Amino acid sequence: MGWTLWDWPFLDETHHSKAREVAGFAAGIAPHGAGPLADEARGHVRALGEAGLLDIAVPEPGAGGYAFDVRALCAAREGLAYASVLADTMFAMQGLGTGPIALFGSDALRDRYLGPARRGEKVAGLAISEPEAGSDVAAMATEARDDGDAYVLTGEKTWISNAGIADHYVVLARTGEAPGARGLTAMVVDADTPGLKAEPFDLIVPHPIGRLIFDGARVPKTSVIGRPGEGFKLAMATFDHFRPTVGAAAIGVARRAMDETLARVASRRMFGRTMAESESVQTKLADCQVDIETSALAVYRAAWTKDVKGGRATREASIAKLVATEAAQRVVDAAVQLHGGMGVIEGGIIGQLYREVRPMRIYEGASEVQKLVIARDVLAEAAATAQTDGKAGGSAA
CATH class of the missing domain: 1.20.140.10 (Butyryl-CoA Dehydrogenase, subunit A, domain 3)
Incomplete structure (x- = not known):
């Protein structure tokens, strides 16, 4: 029957207009299985970027700085998931893997990462969960040891969407400013950083996911998002x-x-x-x-x-x-x-x-x-x- 957005007072014409864009895009999504999962996932990101739809997930700055239109995000995800959960997942991960940078990152980090992600040229990832720290983020054990002008990462992240295909990851690691959640710091780690290895694994659904292993991965302090200890x-x-x-x-x-x-x-x-x-x-x-x-x-x-x-x-x-x-x-x-x-x-x-x-x-x-x-x-x-x-x-x- 096709998909249309709800005609409710929570939404205005800009959201309906965006939903129509999404519906037109979604109508052309190829069925899953057209090629290897990694290629298909990257293809969705490129297509979303070329269609201008990643502007919703990776917004341009406005007069008040970076702000998300959550209703537009919801409209886009509802329309994409109606047609393809994989396309929806890749859309969402572009936002999650750049959201911390947009909201709290330095101008240099924003300039480097947001544009390519918005255009669909680069794939974003977010690395928080660990083998012993899923919903309990405060139990995180991945360590970021202070080493002068850099942090040295050691530990493992798991259940990480886009592991193995992302070009960068926003990573939370323990820097030790305080116990529990107050001792975590967020930083951007490029996928080609020496000491970082990705090991993808399969789910019951088509979803690029896996684990990230950090073995002495050196990350410059200029890649820290916000302040140390504020990652959570x-x-x-x-x-x-x-x-x-x-x-x-x-x-x-x-x-x-x-x-x-x-x-x-x-x-x-x-x-x-x-x-x-x-x-x-x-x-x-x-x-x-x-x-x-x-x-x-x-x-x-x-x-x-x-x-x-x-x-x-x-x-x-x-x-x-x-x-x-x-x-x-x-x-x-x-x-x-x-x-x-x-x-x-x-x-x-x-x-x-x-x-x-x-x-x-x-x-x-x-x-x-x-x-x-x-x-x-x-x-x-x-x-x-x-x-x-x-x-x-x-x-x-």
Whole structure:
């Protein structure tokens, strides 16, 4: 049926215009499997850059400096994921792998890395997760030892998107200014740095990913983003912009599954009537549509909050990511069920969506972590309210 952006007050004409651009681009995306995964991934980056769509993920500076239009990011990811999760992934990683540079980097770092990434000439990566430090970023062990005018990196990163194909990585490493998260520093590491080795591995979905091994990789201090010891804060600020967009990509997958299912049940006949005429099928379709629309409300509300009201918007972003990814899993699962055997056939679109939707509940903070973030924010708000009410009561007394 094709993809169109939601006609809601959270969005203005600039977002609808951008969505139409994305839809036109997405209509020309070749099916996955046209060549080796690395070549296909790089091809998506080049094509997105040539189409001007990476301007959304790697924005030009404005009057107030570098700023993301989170609603535009969400619109782009929803439209791309509707057509190709791999294309969406490469779009998102160009933003995640340059976002810290754009928001906090020096002018020299911005000049060197942002333009080529925006044009699709260079591929970006972000290296945070480690074998013993995934959601718990504060447990990070990769060390950046101070060595005069440089840091020397030793350690391992894993589950790193674009490992082996990126031209640079934004890396978080422990420089030791303070314990835990306050002792981490962000820096840009070129992929050809001596002492850095990438080892790609395969997932159940087409996604370039792997591990990075640092063995005495020397990184000049001019490559540090922001100040030493601020890496965790810098990374979280970047995720606040991009976490709602994971939910948007999940909506794109869910909408594609829904459209494929609507076409299937309208044409498939069972027991003398189409599946669409069955009340049990209709109730399942209703559940799917409710999931999709409530997810979109959560996602675009979070994006609007970040764009218009500013601030961290952490709770809204976590709610959006949690609600949309969990709902998309349910919608795609229902699509598999309603397609029957055709839902699990190798090479079928529904089977592909089934594999592609599952990682969304894990990366950029698993669903369980999002629940913790939401609960802690609610508890902190309640404690602050109680304290304020207590002071007010004491004053009245």
